[in-house]
Amino acid sequence: MEWVYLIIAGMFETGWAVGMxxxxxxxxxxxxxxxxxxxxxxxxxxxxxxxxxxxxxxxxVWTGIGIMGTTILGILLFNESANMLRILCIVMIAAGIIGLKVLSVN
Incomplete structure (x- = not known):
């Protein structure tokens, strides 16, 4: 259940950054x-x-979800750059989050 809390917390982190x-x-x-x-x-x-x-x-993981969500919403809502290097960086962050989950003992 703690992973569910963490994922939702990361989504709300995206929300407050965009709300800001x-x-x-x-x-x-x-x-x-x-x-x-x-x-x-x-x-x-x-x-x-x-x-x-x-x-x-x-x-x-919390900051990674926030970074990914905020970057994606920045592209969609604020017309920020969506070049391939930015997309690659988002994919690498996602891979890091998945890696931390897979390697976690909990």
Whole structure:
């Protein structure tokens, strides 16, 4: 169950990062509320998963999911570059996350 918490926490990390962009310096109420809600949920679920998972594995997976999600949404929502090297980097991060899961003793 801790891996489920961790994956969902990573998704909410993506949510607060994108919400931060939409909040325009926390000057817009609804995007700021969305960002803060995602931040709290992300942290609570990360903490829950780290009760069982090693901190290095959990934190690396959490940030990796956030990096991948934020980069993909940046491409889709904010017209950021989608060149092949960026896509390759996302694939390498995904491979690292999968590797950490496969090699985890939990």
């Amino acid at each position: 962009k939409y909040s325009e310096g926390m000057s817009k109420l609804y995007p700021t509320a969305f960002m803060l809600t995602c931040l709290v949920i992300s942290m609570l679920l990360l903490e829950r998963s780290l009760r069982v998972l090693p901190i290095g594995t959990g934190y690396a």
